[in-house]
Amino acid sequence: MNSLELHQQWTGYDFGAPEVRSTMAQFRIIVDGINLAGNENTWSQSVQDHILVSTYPLADWMLQSWWRLLYEPIPHGNKPDIAWRMSHELGSAGHGFVWPKILFVSDGENVHIWASPSTGAAGQSVRYLNGLPTPASIPLTEFERTLTDFVSTVVERLETVRVPDTHLSALFSLVVDEGRDDKTRLYRKLEALLGFDPDESPPHVMERAINMCSRYGEETLFELAPVYGARSGREPLETVEEFANLRGITGYPSFNTGREQYDVSTSRAPWTLAVHDAHRLRSEIGITSDPIDNATLADLLGMPPTEVDSGEVTPSIDVSVGIPIAEKKIKYLPRKRHPISRRFELARYIADFIYVGADRWLANTDVGTARQKYQRAFAAEFLCPINALVGFLNDDYSEEAIIDAADRFSVSERTIESLLVNNGYQIRDFLGITPLPLGFQAQRDTASDYGLAGREQE
Secondary structure: OOOEEEEEEEOOOOOOOHHHHOOEEEEEEEEOOEEOOOEEEOOOOEEEOOEEEEHHHHHHHHHHOHHHHHHOOOOOOOOOOHHHHHHHEHHHHOOOOOOOEEEEEEOOOEEEEEEEOOOOOOOOOEEEOOOOOOOEEEEHHHHHHHHHHHHHHHHHHHHHOOOOOOHHHHHHHHHHHHHHOHHHHHHHHHHHHHOOOOOOOOHHHHHHHHHHHHHHOHHHHHHHOOOOOOOOOOOOOHHHHHHHHOOOEEEOOOOOOOOOOOOOOOOOOHHHHHHHHHHHHHHHHOOOOOOOOHHHHHHHHOOOOHHHHHOOOOOOOOOEEEEEEEOOEEEEEOOOOOHHHHHHHHHHHHHHHHHHOOOOOEEEOOOOOHHHHHHHHHHHHHHOOHHHHHHHHOOOOOHHHHHHHHHHHOOOHHHHHHHHHHOOOOOHHHHOOOOOOOOOOOOHHHHHHOOOOOOOOO
């Protein structure tokens, strides 16, 4: 399990407002044992394991961005805008200090931390030396506890040195109180998922969101709000209201959707759980390593086999959903037309049945929540088990072999490449990509800013 540590050693300082100079500290941020504050001071030409900053603006930024840090994923289908980046990039703490280049992104269960060393821009007084080779994943509760402890330390420091009451103490008390009240926490979470700062969402939008939570379930809104929120180009959540009237494909799922309880103490990663469940379902249907054909996919979802090949899609939607309309009866609204993408989409429906159950809305999106990562990882492993893939390739990772494998398992070449890289097969130089945990979907523009590159699943 990854870890996040924030350390400060108070030090004297003679300049700035009282709250700033009283919270000056030698500061370190350590993620998974890597000190991201390690730097070269270009003025003194010395290497240090800390930075001299005021922790007051950092604590203030954390509180201002609290709910978005905890719950807001990377925006659906778009490069993050300035408002999003201001709430997720450590450098936004500002106040004239040069902060490490660190990005925090939630998937609803864990907060992923991306970091890269400084690029050596001319004129910078500090050049940060360390980054993270791949994102570190911190359980959401642990991330919130670490931030709470850090802000509490800053507030206590101000009280100890008798600095007149600042807005930081009041804001901290407010955030803590909101977190303790279930209804208020849900409200703040929905605001963040919709892409709004606290109290910035129009009241009628929040009323609609709360009502939809009651009708469709909180889990559904948590997946759809980032897609149909403030950046959707339409009235937030209005499109979701229209789904019930759209024509879809009727199905009667034919498999057990109950999730097996097993020891997950060695990993909280959704893709690890997904691979386990993909193997379990294959075992239940008696196909342990052979390719899954279209008829099997159709049978599992309880839809006519012709619907797998038809290419019929629901127009003008950015997600794939499945809506319960009666006991064990689902209306699917698919969006993928290409046969290979369609197969992957249907496999994600199967994954979502296992993840949430047959009596809930199914939701397949391009957003990087834990549920979506689970779906993509499940679909990849279910359609193309890594052991069967490696056996088929027989140590041949050439482009031609990958094309043949994609044809064999009826998946995309991109899926083959991702499975190989994310399972530790050393073909990075050939593919030109950096391995990310299976199911982790990096938004390309933001990822490149932090020294990462990745290829998404289907």
